[in-house]
Amino acid sequence: MNLLRFTTAGSVDDGKSTLIGRLLYDSKAIFEDQLEAIDLASKRKGEEHINLALLTDGLKAEREQGITIDVAYRYFATPKRKFIIADTPGHIQYTRNMVTGASTADLALILVDARNGISEQTIRHSYIASLLQIKHIILCINKMDMVNFSEQIFQNIKKNYVEIAEKLNIQNVHYIPISALNGDNVVNRSEHTPWYKESSLIEMLETIEVNNNTEKLPARFPVQYIIRPESDKFHDFRGYAGQLAGGAISVGDLVVILPNLIESKITGITIYNESIKTANIGESVCITLEDDVDVSRGDMLVKKDEMPEKNQDIKMMLCWFNERPMNQNGKYIVRHTSNEVRCIIKDVSFKMDINSLTKNTQDKKIGMNDIACVDIRTSKALFTDSYIKNKITGSLILIDEVTNETMAAGMIM
Amino acid sequence: MTSHLKALENESIFVFREIAAQFQNPAILFSGGKDSIVLVHLALKAFYPTKIPFPLLHIDTGHNFQEALDFRDDLVKEHGLRLIVGSVQETIDSGKVVEETGYNASRNKLQTVTLLDAIEKNKIDAAVGGGRRDEEKARAKERFFSHRDEFGQWNPKNQRPELWNIFNGRKNMGEHFRVFPISNWTELDVWQYIYEEKIALPSLYYTHIREAFCRNGVWLAYAPFMNLKPNEKVEVKQVRCRTVGDISCTGLTLSKANNLEDIIKEIAATRITERGSRWDDKRSESAMEDRKVEGYF
Known part of the structure; x- marks a missing residue:
């Protein structure tokens, strides 16, 4: 099972909280005691239905004012994939929060109200997604139930968005007509949209491939911390700890240490007490070098023909x-x-x-x-x-x- | 290990190394619960073959399960760690706080004073905790590197934005940080990781026979300092702990699970949150946020 991190963006009343509530609820990530608590809170506020937004608004000030202030992270899993959502508020400080949420996301889910079509906010969210280099966008055209599940409306919005995506150089856009409130095309394909032939939202989230060829990138190993045990058993051990920020490195590779441009050879790569041959992007490892050279935090190990x-x-x-x-x-x-x-x-x-x-x-x-x-x-x-x-x-x-x-x-x- | 656990582990090890690099005097907040035990395991991995380069800090309410204390002492010995204990009893004896009275009396809230005192006295600049964002709605808003002002307080409305994997641990004199390396883990992730890495846990997590009583639908362990209401009676039950905290606020699960596979099945099927049986969270809708603002874990 792998991990997909995505961010959600939408304007105030486009049903983002409802959609997230539904994803969490349908994947059983909302528990009975949480439902009970928000049911009570909804009633106390005099609301008719359970307000799923109360689940996502974690701070007192947010619940009091009925607005989301800060990025919140939510978690759910299906049998196929595990998801981390960076849920970013629609209005207040939208840019700051969306940029923050987007910085760790592989995919952005952008909501559009089918009745209103593409709005200024849609453009803003799409720009931020492209600026932060999010490779995949799912444009959820929501509230399809309010427009009689009209294919024409869906196609018009799609057509308008294709132009925006081209302008912003966003390569992978997926379009999906949904009703977050009623669950159409969220988990299962809806009978109300026989003209829509692609996957439901959950199926899309489960199957979109996001880590394409990252191992082919130039190797980048920023040195984070120097490990020097100074114990009898590891007397001369000097290890360079860090997380590989690009490509792959293997034992035996010749590397250049920046900024001093010293060359050396990798003699060992370990994760805890286990030696491995190759470290790939994202792995937190400890590296040893052949020569006793001066390396400190802030230095970077790269390969000679792939200099930054x-x-x-x-x-x-x-x-x-x-x-x-x-x-x-x-x-x-x-x-x-x-x-x-x-x-x-x-x-x-x-x-x-x-x-x-x-x-x-x-x-x-x-x-x-x-x-x-x-x-x-x-x-x-x-x-x-x-x-x-x-x-x-x-x-x-x-x-x-x-x-x-x-x-x-x-x-x- | 499945790739999502591997990704979470890589992230947490990265955070631990940032802690060591950015702070002078960090400490791991250790409760004897599974999350802090996983923290210690991740720290061992992050710094191997060096010993973990910081001490454990345990805030002892004086109402702990003996099994958790024994486990703590064994762990400290096994890995050659340094242990600092902050005692809530001492804080009470010094007159700084007044013990709660009544049926729901708990030392949970008093811990904050002891914790902040211990941080100040030991000049700890980063207190590393096992808090997870999936635990509770206020925690869902928490940063990995969470700034605390000179009064140890959290300002949830003005947190530093945290982007990519760049963590800003800069601070002024007297301020400190709380750091949460397993922010992105869920309860199930923690259990699956414990299973895959064969991490030892206190026996409390497995089924055992214990004297317990039921209060408002939650089973609590009986101990001499627990005040029973007239209608509550002590029964012998087969239980296990889903979370381990102070005896006064840790709910017990009626369970026969005596191995990790069964516990994972039980957690995967449960419809109640982990903290659903924690008395400390039930006090009000914002119980966690209120305590966190004051400087709680």
């Missing part, structure tokens, strides 16, 4: 998270893989209007929830890939030097 770029001037798409706006020419701490350096903001090339998908080159003020193309200069060179090539070595965050808050996330161009 060495950069001190970095151009990236930046999403700003904090209420305090970006300080032009301000200094921030950059965290990139296991590396930490300082940077200064050099320039804003443009600010993205994510409703119209146009670039604004005049307005250089970057505040909360803005997305912009920004140039920074770092205090020392970083070894990077573009975010399109590698999400780990192509991403970074900016941290405030005084408050230590995470101010922004950047995707290197």
Whole structure:
């Protein structure tokens, strides 16, 4: 059984909570005591039906105000796959939250109200999904029961969205007509949509293949931690712990250690007390080298013919998270893989209007929830890939030097 | 190991190594329950062949199951770990908190004071816990690296965004972090992992005979400090624990499961959440959030 991480996006009344509630309920991830608790809470609020949104709104303030403030993570499984949902709120701080949820997702589920068709929010959500390089989008055209399950309406929305997907360069879009409220095409194919020949939503989630050829990417091993036991049994042991951020590495491979460009050979790869021949992307391992070389946290092991770029001037798409706006020419701490350096903001090339998908080159003020193309200069060179090539070595965050808050996330161009 | 457990394990080991790299003085919050036992197992894997480079911190309410304490001591000995114990009894004796009275009296809430004292006294800058997001709705909003202010408090409305696998553990003097390496695991994942990795657990998790009494539909273990209501009577039952906490708030499951396969089957079929029998969560709709804001686990 493998793991699929997906994010959900939708505007306020498009039935996102209902859909998530249904996925959880039908996969038996909602328990009786939880149902009882939200049933009681719904009644206390004077609502007629059980309000499944109360299940997903984990914070008191959210329940009081009836809004979702923060990303929440939910879990369910079918016999075929295990799922982690990053459930992101539709309105307040949508960009900050959706970017956060999308950063770890393999797939985005975007909801559209069949009565209203593609909205500004749909475009916004799709832009963020493409910016974060989510490879698969399922466009759920919801509330089909309210439009008499009209194939014409479904086809029109699909046609409109194909244009958007092309513009945003989103390659894999799946379209599905559903009614989250009644369960049409959620778990089982609905008899109300005989014209729809593809899978139900659950079947799609279970079968979409997301990890294509990642082992063919260039090898990237950011060193996270040095393991030196200094015990009698492992007297001379010096291991480099980390999680493989790209490709694969094997015992016997020649590697280059960045930034010092020292060459060495891999003599061992272990996971706990087990030796393995090859480590693949995503594996947390410990590596030993042939030579007694100087390697510390923040260094990266790569292969000679697959070098990343060495950069001190970095151009990236930046999403700003904090209420305090970006300080032009301000200094921030950059965290990139296991590396930490300082940077200064050099320039804003443009600010993205994510409703119209146009670039604004005049307005250089970057505040909360803005997305912009920004140039920074770092205090020392970083070894990077573009975010399109590698999400780990192509991403970074900016941290405030005084408050230590995470101010922004950047995707290197 | 199935690929989803492997993925979760890789993520948790990554988090443990970040803890070691980003903090000066971390400690694993150890309760004797299965989640903290899995944490210790993951930490062993993350730092092998080095010993786990931080101590265990146990907040002892004085109302613990003896089996959990014995298990704790054996584990500490086996892996050469350092154990710090924060005693709720001492906090009460020092006059810092007043013991609850009445039938539902529990030391669960008092633990927060002892925990924050222990963190301050031992200068712990990262308290690593076995909290999982699937446990409870307030925990579903929790970060891996969760910032606590100088009063040890959580501000759920203003959490740092957490993207990709970049964790920001920077803080100012007096502040600390709670870190949750198994955030993304579900109860069933934990049990399947225990099964696949053959991790030893306290005998409490397996079926056994115990004196128990029923309160509002929940079976609780009888102990001399538990105040029985007039209509409650102690019976001998065949039970096991689904979660292990303080005796006063740990509900028992009537069960004959005496091995991991049967426990996994039981968990997979159950229609009640893990914390559904935890008295500490039943106090109000936001019981967990309220305690977490104050600095609870």
